[in-house]
Amino acid sequence: xxxxxxFLVLVLLGLNLSCAQQGxxxxxxxxxxxxxxxxxxxDLPIAWGMxxxxxxxxxxxxxxxxxxxxxDGNKSIINNSPTIYNRGQGGLLDIAIDPDYKNNGxxxxxxxxxxxxxxxxxxxIMRAKLNGNSLTNNEVLYKASPNSTKGQHFGxxxxxxxxxxxxxxxxxxxxxxxxxxxxTKDGGKVYRINRDGSIPSDNPFVNSEGAKTAIYSYGHRxxxxxxxxxxxxxxxTNEHGPQGGDEINIVGKGKNYGWPVITYxxxxxxxxxxxxxxxxxxxxPLHYWVPSIAPSGMTFVTSDKYPSWKGSLLIGSLKFQYLExxxxxxxxxxxxxxxxxxxxxxxxxxxxxxxxxxxxxEGKGIYKLVPKx
Amino acid sequence: MKFxxxxxxxxxxxxxxxxxxxxxxxxxxxxxxxxxxxxxxTCHLPNGKGVEKTFPPLAKxxxxxxxREESIRGIKFGQQGEIVVNGITxxxxxxxxxxxxxxxxxxxxxxxxxxxxxxxxxxxxxxxxKIQKK
Numbered sequence: 001x002x003x004x005x006x007f008l009v010l011v012l013l014g015l016n017l018s019c020a021q022q023g024x025x026x027x028x029x030x031x032x033x034x035x036x037x038x039x040x041x042x043d044l045p046i047a048w049g050m051x052x053x054x055x056x057x058x059x060x061x062x063x064x065x066x067x068x069x070x071x072d073g074n075k076s077i078i079n080n081s082p083t084i085y086n087r088g089q090g091g092l093l094d095i096a097i098d099p100d101y102k103n104n105g106x107x108x109x110x111x112x113x114x115x116x117x118x119x120x121x122x123x124x125i126m127r128a129k130l131n132g133n134s135l136t137n138n139e140v141l142y143k144a145s146p147n148s149t150k151g152q153h154f155g156x157x158x159x160x161x162x163x164x165x166x167x168x169x170x171x172x173x174x175x176x177x178x179x180x181x182x183x184t185k186d187g188g189k190v191y192r193i194n195r196d197g198s199i200p201s202d203n204p205f206v207n208s209e210g211a212k213t214a215i216y217s218y219g220h221r222x223x224x225x226x227x228x229x230x231x232x233x234x235x236x237t238n239e240h241g242p243q244g245g246d247e248i249n250i251v252g253k254g255k256n257y258g259w260p261v262i263t264y265x266x267x268x269x270x271x272x273x274x275x276x277x278x279x280x281x282x283x284x285p286l287h288y289w290v291p292s293i294a295p296s297g298m299t300f301v302t303s304d305k306y307p308s309w310k311g312s313l314l315i316g317s318l319k320f321q322y323l324e325x326x327x328x329x330x331x332x333x334x335x336x337x338x339x340x341x342x343x344x345x346x347x348x349x350x351x352x353x354x355x356x357x358x359x360x361x362e363g364k365g366i367y368k369l370v371p372k373x
Numbered sequence: 374m375k376f377x378x379x380x381x382x383x384x385x386x387x388x389x390x391x392x393x394x395x396x397x398x399x400x401x402x403x404x405x406x407x408x409x410x411x412x413x414x415t416c417h418l419p420n421g422k423g424v425e426k427t428f429p430p431l432a433k434x435x436x437x438x439x440x441r442e443e444s445i446r447g448i449k450f451g452q453q454g455e456i457v458v459n460g461i462t463x464x465x466x467x468x469x470x471x472x473x474x475x476x477x478x479x480x481x482x483x484x485x486x487x488x489x490x491x492x493x494x495x496x497x498x499x500x501x502x503k504i505q506k507k
């Protein structure tokens with residue numbers, strides 16, 4: 001009897017725990033699909049990032065190293081793209097164009113690089129200009145160190161805020177107990193630099209002894225989604241947790257997002273990392289996912305093409321292979337919806353200047369979401 | 374007498390060869406376990422069971438156990454397109470992970486000797502180096 005009572009208590013406790021976040025963890029399937037995904041660029045194994053040029057062409061980073069331009073229905077390879085360290089999750093990663101691209105022509109690329117003395121690689125940011133079929137004026141703006149032969153957590157996404165600062169992310173490079181909580185080390189950080197690579201004089205750690213002064217926020221695991229919230233100007237990120245504990249965060253100057261001291265996730269082997277999900281001086285996520293969806297890519301819907309989605313956030317799921325639409329109210333997720341199920345791992349999603357949403361699906365290519373009329 | 378000594382010595386040599394091969398395999402498997410948790414675990418999971426219809430299982434995978442060369446090729450150069458594993462069709466992408474031949478041999482030895490899998494022969498870096506892209 002005693003045994004069965006304690007069993008009952010355990011079961012009830014378990015139920016309580018699992019209910020705690022149910023509202024947020026339940027993903028709904030829409031009654032009516034209001035769009036058709038149209039495969040506009042096929043035959044791309046892993047299109048990691050995309051950038052939309054004023055002439056209507058799309059630049060695509062293929063993880064294995066090719067920089068591709070898609071123009072008037074044709075793909076061509078752009079020469080002189082950065083040499084990558086092809087290892088694990090590394091490769092040719094994100095791409096973005098300058099906020100003032102029309103006048104200065106700068107393109108920014110994140111990638112894993114072997115540059116430096118030590119064996120292995122780490123994340124780098126380059127800027128360059130497109131001249132015909134080639135990149136020119138290539139300049140490395142940042143190269144994280146030291147190199148490592150680990151295959152994990154290079155990040156990386158690039159975004160600009162309203163003041164024109166360049167933000168990029170680097171994951172913890174598989175060294176969670178070494179990098180994320182130490183501001184004198186690269187990895188597990190969101191960085192802020194000027195677009196020429198110099199360090200803004202009001203960055204949070206410019207006066208801290210030995211700090212990497214490009215750091216803007218720390219305690220991240222592996223952010224692979226980053227977007228400016230067009231309504232507030234804030235920089236939003238999503239990041240992979242371990243098993244469980246993926247997060248959405250709004251990055252704040254000098255703030256600590258807690259990895260690996262606090263997390264809603266556990267080790268892949270099922271053992272706990274920490275029993276803490278909160279700690280003074282560390283930020284709670286705006287949202288977290290248990291189980292993990294493995295988020296990648298992120299965009300806000302602001303265009304009039306999808307009236308019922310206005311203000312929503314779209315995020316790709318690598319693990320469950322769908323596009324997630326999240327409705328927000330006062331910086332809280334109030335509704336989650338599953339779109340584009342079962343096409344493949346979704347790597348990137350962007351609202352382009354033409355107002356349409358473009359989605360990169362691994363093993364397939366790039367889809368344009370065409371609203372149904 | 375001579376015969377006995379010769380037999381004895383050759384038996385000893387065979388045994389040492391055997392044992393040192395065993396030892397080498399054991400060490401390769403150990404290194405392979407580290408490679409696995411660095412490069413493979415996010416998709417194929419710690420128990421090697423994968424995710425049905427998305428990431429194929431390695432534990433008791435008929436594909437892995439019957440197609441040694443194809444499996445090595447997939448890990449070396451990436452694997453894309455339709456494959457059938459334990460009766461279930463997968464049509465997905467595994468990227469090339471940039472492992473060197475020794476690392477691939479190690480991780481093959483690990484997955485061929487874990488979760489109840491029993492590999493026949495030891496995979497060597499030489500075997501991996503001979504496998505070319507198709």
